[in-house]
Amino acid sequence: MEENQYIKGIRLERNSIPSFRNYPFHLPSIKNLDELAFHPNVTFFVGENGMGKSTLLEAIAIAAGFNPEGGSFNFNFSTYNSHSSLEKYIKLIRGVHKPKDGFFLRAETFYNVASNIEELDREPAPAPRVIDSFGGVSLHEQSHGESFWATFMNRFRGQGIYLLDEPEAALSPLRQLSMLAHIHELVLQDSQFIIATHSPIIMSYPKAKILELTEEGAKETTLEETNHYHIMKQFFDDKDRLLHHLLNE
Template identity: 75%
Template sequence: MLNTQFMKAMRLKRDIVPSFNSYPFDLPSIRTLDELDFHRNVTFFVGENGMGKSTLLEAAAVAAGFNPEGGSLNFNFSTYDSHSVLEEYITLIKGVIRPTDGFFLRAETFYNLATTIEELDNAPGNSPRIIDGYGGVSLHEQSHGESFWSTFIHRFRGNGIYLLDEPEAALSPLRQLSMLSRIHDLVGEGSQFIIATHSPILLSYPDAKIVEFTDEGAQETTLEETSHYRIMKQFFDDKDRMLHHLLK
């Protein structure tokens, strides 16, 4: 694998934060943030809902030049301006080498991205078609999972920086396993990933850096030490006992 690192770290400008008692600075992932180092290949953000991992990932994406609703670096559209102001308060520490590709993929606004691609391709005189870089089939004419997967397989070209926000939301367990293989191929082609996820399957990628966010802040951990893994293991080791306590 190539030792390419396009994004080395993220630093919060704590001295200009207006208040740590208001959004988004009151989120656990941000309230205790000073500087967060990224792995040269794959970094995962994990934690319960409300910890701020997606907000942090979004800020990194916007600060890097991506559209808040997703897409590549040259995608400029907005269907609803809902992203936070956090990118104005962070500094990205970048590597010397520049990526030749990049994408911000987020499940929450993927429909908006697909709609924008279709509108641009239907505009008079637009050639070549954008959708050809996503597999050639309208993303709206596929299931959500298949359109997500098509984007991941066809649009990610290697030697790139890729930020993914909960990609497992649209993927079956089998597709998540396939995603591990594709991530590995792209890492071998010099790519770097930063992924916010709830999926123990994705978190199993070897040698990745896992940062878990709790009410106490961020801490580097291992797959087996994450609450997500421990809950899933407890469930499958003795699901009847857990269901008994949940449903009694």
Template identity: 70%
Template structure:
């Protein structure tokens, strides 16, 4: 098992408590962040889940920035800034890496993917480039596709394997069928020695086998099984007896 975990790109995340300026200051006042000591990640896929405001996207963003990604997403080579709104958490976490180094990587954020697509078009308009960046995304402008299509173009074409892929709520743009297709693509890439860290609300996405689910709550961070999560339970209640659930909601 130790050798198995040493094979991953990112092994652990540690919060440097002795350097935190104030536990009353954002983002350190978020309960899950305040109680964080260290998180061991899975070599294949780690899912960060929790209700809105629990800090999963904040933590994911800090991990991404700490290993060299642009706060608004993209590969390691992007350095544009549309809105400097990320927290300072990345300054206070330590990323413990494995012995391998990724040959590829991508930070995908649903809320800033439009900005990434715009930056790609701007770079491709600059003179002197040997090859258009958009070619590695399938060759079609991301702005000329639906949100879901442009997301999937990145998954399908730009993610090449032997990489670290950090995804923030990818389900925001994907239909249930496309979420299943994302699982299939994830599996292909994991078989090509890739590692995923994903913040999600989707029970479909977090169902990927041989992974771990870390749930951020008011009481800290805990390991959960899919069937133990509120996300799964609520969806199961809805589909098992939607009329009863809706009756309680509307009365």
């Protein structure tokens, strides 16, 4: 899919940034950023809390034309203006082809997306309703996980650019495994994913690029080299010993 890659990477316009002492430019992943190259299929942002994964993904989404709170390219609403100004200093390195579909799916503001769909479908308009492309059932009438899953399974149509922010927050381990299968189906339909995640299950997608955001900046790594994998492996290999140290010292 190399020739169909929609976003090849990003460049930070460092010379235009007024100060690296202020948010979000003081974040390690931003402060030390020049360029990042993405995989044509799946790229993961991983790292500890506070490293700037979601902030960076949000800026890429806005620069690509998405609403800061999520949704497709056509969503245009604002519940609370809390996004950073980082997108003004991000240069997207685009591929030759434009995506035919796209979605920014973030757990943090997914409720707001569901509410906007309800508002749009209350307005007089010809069929089909907006919710029909999400499975036909009100997202507010489903659990958070089920509505998130319904969006992922029904609304992602292929030949698109999809940005996901911590999707594991709404999904069980079984659903995370199922997500891998559907990601692969969409990749085979010329789709590209950029995903911020803490989940070793999700970041196990074969041949994906894993970019770990650290105090030193961003570095490419493997699943087995991430702290997420090490901690989970240590826990399941000898949880009693780990819990003993945690709870008795």
